[in-house]
Every structure is written in structure tokens, then in C-alpha cells.
Amino acid sequence: MTPNGIPIGDVLLASAALFTIGLAGALLRRNAISIFLSIELMMNAANLAILGYASALHSLEGQIVVFFVIAIAAAEAAVGLAIFVALFRHTETIDVNKINLLKW
Amino acid sequence: MTARFAFDAAMALAILFAGVMVVHRHPVKSVLALVVSFFALAVGYVLLSAPLIAAIQVIVYAGAILVLFLFVLMLLNVPAEVRQTPGRPIHHTLSAGAIVAFAAALLAVFRSYGASSAPPGPLPSNPADLAPLAKLLFSDHILSFEALSILLLAALVGAFALARREGSP
Amino acid sequence: MSAADLGIAALRVLAPVLVMLIVLPMLQWVERRGAGLIQDRPGPNRVGPFGLLQPLADVVKFFMKEDLIPSNTDRFLYVLAPGLATFAALSTFAVIPYGATLTAGGRSIPLIGADISIGILYLFAITSLSVYGIVLAGWSSNNKFSLIGGIRSSAQIISYELAMTTAAAGVILSAGSFQLTEVVVQQGGSWFALPYRGWNVVPQFVGFVVFFVSAFAETNRVPFDLPEAEAELVAGYHTEYSAMKFAMFYMAEYINVIVASALTVTLYLGGWTLPGFSPSGIVGVLVSILVFAVKVSVLVWIFMWVRWTLPRFRYDQLMRLGWKTLLPLALLNLFWVAALALWKVL
Numbered sequence: 083m084t085p086n087g088i089p090i091g092d093v094l095l096a097s098a099a100l101f102t103i104g105l106a107g108a109l110l111r112r113n114a115i116s117i118f119l120s121i122e123l124m125m126n127a128a129n130l131a132i133l134g135y136a137s138a139l140h141s142l143e144g145q146i147v148v149f150f151v152i153a154i155a156a157a158e159a160a161v162g163l164a165i166f167v168a169l170f171r172h173t174e175t176i177d178v179n180k181i182n183l184l185k186w
Numbered sequence: 187m188t189a190r191f192a193f194d195a196a197m198a199l200a201i202l203f204a205g206v207m208v209v210h211r212h213p214v215k216s217v218l219a220l221v222v223s224f225f226a227l228a229v230g231y232v233l234l235s236a237p238l239i240a241a242i243q244v245i246v247y248a249g250a251i252l253v254l255f256l257f258v259l260m261l262l263n264v265p266a267e268v269r270q271t272p273g274r275p276i277h278h279t280l281s282a283g284a285i286v287a288f289a290a291a292l293l294a295v296f297r298s299y300g301a302s303s304a305p306p307g308p309l310p311s312n313p314a315d316l317a318p319l320a321k322l323l324f325s326d327h328i329l330s331f332e333a334l335s336i337l338l339l340a341a342l343v344g345a346f347a348l349a350r351r352e353g354s355p
Numbered sequence: 356m357s358a359a360d361l362g363i364a365a366l367r368v369l370a371p372v373l374v375m376l377i378v379l380p381m382l383q384w385v386e387r388r389g390a391g392l393i394q395d396r397p398g399p400n401r402v403g404p405f406g407l408l409q410p411l412a413d414v415v416k417f418f419m420k421e422d423l424i425p426s427n428t429d430r431f432l433y434v435l436a437p438g439l440a441t442f443a444a445l446s447t448f449a450v451i452p453y454g455a456t457l458t459a460g461g462r463s464i465p466l467i468g469a470d471i472s473i474g475i476l477y478l479f480a481i482t483s484l485s486v487y488g489i490v491l492a493g494w495s496s497n498n499k500f501s502l503i504g505g506i507r508s509s510a511q512i513i514s515y516e517l518a519m520t521t522a523a524a525g526v527i528l529s530a531g532s533f534q535l536t537e538v539v540v541q542q543g544g545s546w547f548a549l550p551y552r553g554w555n556v557v558p559q560f561v562g563f564v565v566f567f568v569s570a571f572a573e574t575n576r577v578p579f580d581l582p583e584a585e586a587e588l589v590a591g592y593h594t595e596y597s598a599m600k601f602a603m604f605y606m607a608e609y610i611n612v613i614v615a616s617a618l619t620v621t622l623y624l625g626g627w628t629l630p631g632f633s634p635s636g637i638v639g640v641l642v643s644i645l646v647f648a649v650k651v652s653v654l655v656w657i658f659m660w661v662r663w664t665l666p667r668f669r670y671d672q673l674m675r676l677g678w679k680t681l682l683p684l685a686l687l688n689l690f691w692v693a694a695l696a697l698w699k700v701l
Contacts, residue, residue, distance in 0.1 A: 086189040086234070092190070096200070098296060103204045109281040110281055111208070115213050115255065116216055116267075123208075133239060142319050150334060152246050153246070156247075158341070161344050161348070163349075164345035164349040166258065225484075244484065245480050249483025260502065261506070314472035315472065
């Protein structure tokens, strides 16, 4: 139970739902950018769970962890999008099924 | 009571727009749905007594990372996905199975570990005060903080090196 | 929370919003007459004495114009964009204190929309969201010029946001709190004692210059208004907008100017304080609101003065200024403030 009276079960349920939706998006979409967005959603679901526990256990360490996760996600998004731009310039397609030069 | 209601409403909104993001064919609309979802999450973070993280979520995630996504989508004129006729039935069935199995496992874990047995720490006298968080960040976690700045520099250099055109300075 | 409490809270939030919306037409008149003054011509003088009814004529014009929506546009986003821009502009004012704390009827009412602990970070968060209004306007118009204008404008805003927030970080460092009420109260002390407790513009002059110049870029005003320049891009991201939707963009720009001025006054020019003035009672509070209004008006006039005086920057010059000049200056300012704090001067 967080200080504001929000039961931890609510937070975890929301986090699980968001993570599952992100997972579905990452597995079922063909568009590289959409897969990337679904991965960002999964990271946010994890952040929510961490913050839920940080609030319930009255700890500030959880907020610091989330701070670092958000910053790392920013770095990862920048590099991922740079890869995407380079890929798109070469192949003119964003369908991940067609980017298969390294397949056996 | 009202805090719980507001939190549930915010989470419902976040989940709804996350669903829209996953389902929508056009990548630009997907990104915008995700922006709304992240904003709803930030509202949830405020209700979980983490106002600084909520502000950082809006400034960094919704206001910078997703703007970067939008720029890339608009500049490269990425088209909407078109439904393919042969489809990928094996892939879809296996994925659906994996997702259902994973969701079930996640719920089972949360049900057994949801109520934590760890005793809660001392109740902070003023949860909205940002000074203790800043003290903790710059004393116990100063090494991670500095390492993070080096990581951001590496990401900056890497993104620049990857995305520039061939043969240009 | 009794009904009276709720009423007072609503009034605290709505009062500055209503004042801003009422002042907007007058600002437009000031801009056009001021332009005439600077350019040695009369300005509007046909409609009413001294052209005072010109804003009314403009409002009638906006209502009467045909409200087009171009084909092949995304209707939802096209209609949403101006609303988003105006909403973001109005919401930023919620954390700016516009007067001293009023103690009446056993309650102490801070004259601010919401005195949250993250204060100025909320403002930066809403500014980040206002970028979406512009990007959506540019993209959903289905027009090359709009798209380029929209992308240029948002790239400009996020670049100058860095210099602006680093300059503001200097003020936050010297005040020790994100809350703007705290920042203003700490500027109300003595100018001639150590630690220095006067207006922040004196020890942090470089920061003030960086912040003010970045505010011009954030609000898309000359000399940084290339994204909406007539000679370059027709009208940039609001090319395809007509009538009321264009009026909303116009309103959003003026409200952004007022908010940027109010923020500069709060951070650097002492907010509602005057040296040697401590407000007491209702009269003191009213005087503090008047002081704040006068300071904001002076800065808004400077915005307009610069608009009709300077030519505009080319886009690459604009980006170079933001990244290579203002950001390093803002960082140097931050080091300077930290040094002052260490030597117990601040």
C-alpha cells in the first residue's frame, strides 16, 4: 500500500498489461519503428513496476533507478534511430522480413 | 480513495492508448498514441509520489525521445503498413501462444510476490520534497551519474557516425 | 476541501488565464501601433480613435472567414494542432507566481495557480509538449512548406530549450528550490549584503541574456522566426490554416510571449518584489500584482520592439547560435553560479 492509498496490486496489474501489450507489438508488427516503440513501452512498464514498489516500501532508491533507466532509454533510442535511418537509406524498406541479408 | 480512482483512470488511459499504438497501421499515429500513453503514465507517477520522475518522463520520454521518432518518421516519409495477403500464420500462432503463456506466468508471479514481505522503510516526512532525492543521487550514486554522462556522449558520437551520409564530413 | 476552498483555488488558476485572454486584443493593437511608430508610419487609425477598435474588427474578420480544411489531410490532427498549441501555452502559466501571498479570512492564499514541488520543471514539461502542436500542424497540412516549417520550428525549439533550461538551472541552484515562489521570495531581500539577496539579473547577467535570447527562439519570434517567415516558407506550419484555427495559433504565439516574459521576470527580475518593499495586507498584495504586471509589460514591449527592428537569422545561423554559443555560455554561467555559492556570496 503506497502512502497515497494505491494498492500495489493495481500498479502491478497495470505494469503487466502494458508489458504484455508491448510484447505483442514487438512480436507481431512488421515495421521496424513500431517494434522499437513497443520495446520502449515495455521499458515504461518496468519503470512503473519499480516505482510502484519504491512507493510502497517508501524508498527513494527506486526513483533513482528509474531516472537512470529513462536516461539510458534516451541514449538507446538515439542510436537505434540512427541505425534505422542508415538501414532505410540503403534498403528503402522498413519491413523487417525483407532485411534478411545475414540469414543463412 | 480519490487517489486510487485517479490512478486507475490514468492507467486505464495508458493501457488503452498503448493498445491503439500497437494496433494502428500508420507509424505517426502510433507515436502520437504512445505520447498520450506516456503522459497518462506520468500522471500515475505523480500519484505514486514520484513527481520528479513524472516531470522527467514528460520532458525526456514524451518530449524528446518521441519527438525524435517523429522527426525520423516524417523526414524519411515512412509509409503505413499494408496488410499482406499470404500472412504469416505460423508466426502469428506461435507469437499468440508465447504472449498468452508469458502473461499467465507474469500474473502468477505478481500474485505470489505482490504483497512484499520486506518491511517498508521510514515514511518520508514530506514526499514531495526533492532535496533528499538529489542528495542521494549526488552522494551514493555519483559514479553511476558520471558513467551515464559518458554513455550519453558515446550514444551521441555513435548516432552521428551511423546516420551521416557516405563521404560527407 | 470546502466549497470556499475550491472556489478560491479555481479563482487562483483562472484569474491570470482570463486576464491574458482579455489583454490579447490590446497586445495586438500595441504591436501594430508600435510597429507603425518604429517604422515611422501611422499604423491602424481608421477603426475607432487611434485604431483602438482594430482588434475588434480583426476578431469579426476571423469569425466570418471561410473555415477550410484541405483535402488529403488528417482531419483529426489538423483540427487538434491549434487547440494543443493554445492549451499548452495557457497551461504553462500555472506555476508562475503573480503576487505576494494574500492572508485573508484566516487563510493564506498564494497567488499562483499551483505551487507544486517541481515548479519550473512542470513548465519545461509543458513546453516540450507544445512542440507537438507545431509538428502536427506542419505534418497534417499535407503541404511541403508546412512540413519543412513545422520540422524547422520544432528543431529550433528543442535546441534552444537546452540553453534555456541550463540558464534556468543557474537560478535554481542559487535559490535551492524548483518552486518559483521560493525563487521570487529570495530575490526580495537586500542588494547590499552578503549573501546577496537581490534580483538574479545582477550576479547572473550572462544567464539572463542567454535565457532571454532563448525565449525569443522558443516563442518563434524575430529574429528567430524563420519557420514562419513569409519570404521563405509562405507561412510555415500555419500555411494551410484559416479563420479561427489561424487565430488560435496567433493567440498561442502571443500567450507564449506573455508567459516567456513572465518567466524571465520571475527568474531574473525579482517577480513581484521591489527592492525595499514588503507587501502587507490587501493593498500590498495589489501593489505586488501591479509591479509584476508592469515588469511583464516592459518585457513584452521589448519583444515587440525587437521584432520590428532586427532582421531574421538564417536557419543554419540560428542553429549554430543555439548550440555553439548559447549552450556553452549557459554552462559557464552555471559554473559561475556554483562558484559564487561555494564562496558564500550567494
